[in-house]
Amino acid sequence: MIGETDIVLSSVRVGGTEINYCLICPAKLWLFSHGIEMERTSDKVDLGRLLHEETYRDARHKELMIDNLLCIDFDESGGIIHEVKMSNAFERAHKYQLLYYLYYLKQKGINGLTGVLNYPKSRRIEEVILTPAAEEEIQEILAEVRTIKQSEECPHRDYSAKCKKCSYEDYCWG
Numbered sequence: 808m809i810g811e812t813d814i815v816l817s818s819v820r821v822g823g824t825e826i827n828y829c830l831i832c833p834a835k836l837w838l839f840s841h842g843i844e845m846e847r848t849s850d851k852v853d854l855g856r857l858l859h860e861e862t863y864r865d866a867r868h869k870e871l872m873i874d875n876l877l878c879i880d881f882d883e884s885g886g887i888i889h890e891v892k893m894s895n896a897f898e899r900a901h902k903y904q905l906l907y908y909l910y911y912l913k914q915k916g917i918n919g920l921t922g923v924l925n926y927p928k929s930r931r932i933e934e935v936i937l938t939p940a941a942e943e944e945i946q947e948i949l950a951e952v953r954t955i956k957q958s959e960e961c962p963h964r965d966y967s968a969k970c971k972k973c974s975y976e977d978y979c980w981g
């Protein structure tokens with residue numbers, strides 16, 4: 808079982824974005840974790856960042872950097888951590904990214920938080936709870952993320968509908 812020592816001190820530390828990418832496309836995770844980042848130059852990501860800033864202008868809302876690894880949006884009034892997303896196209900990946908934050912914080916002794924996924928464009932919110940079953944899933948995903956990050960070769964890529972929404976589309980298929 809993975810505990811705080813492993814999650815914080817492991818030589819293969821895992822960020823929330825990497826959990827997200829692993830569930831969307833292993834190649835995306837590999838590219839990102841090998842320093843090939845498209846996010847800073849992607850219009851889609853800029854729009855997401857703007858939506859995030861516009862969604863939270865509340866003074867109770869704080870952005871916390873944990874272990875120089877996870878940047879978490881925390882609403883101190885309700886013990887809620889938020890994750891703002893532009894569209895719900897990859898909702899499962901969003902959900903497990905948020906579950907990972909809850910899991911990580913639990914390993915550090917912070918229990919009882921609720922996760923909320925915010926989709927401001929569609930005005931939808933989704934509550935995310937860390938159950939024992941979800942913790943086991945997170946541990947399995949963490950193991951997969953570490954295997955992919957440590958691999959010397961990029962996983963096989965196939966062109967699919969998700970590529971049209973991916974910031975690496977031009978890199979992979981341009």
Ligand code: SF4
Nearest residue numbers: 832835970973976979
């Ligand atoms: S463009 Fe497609 S194959 Fe390439 S990283 Fe994105 S989802 Fe994966």
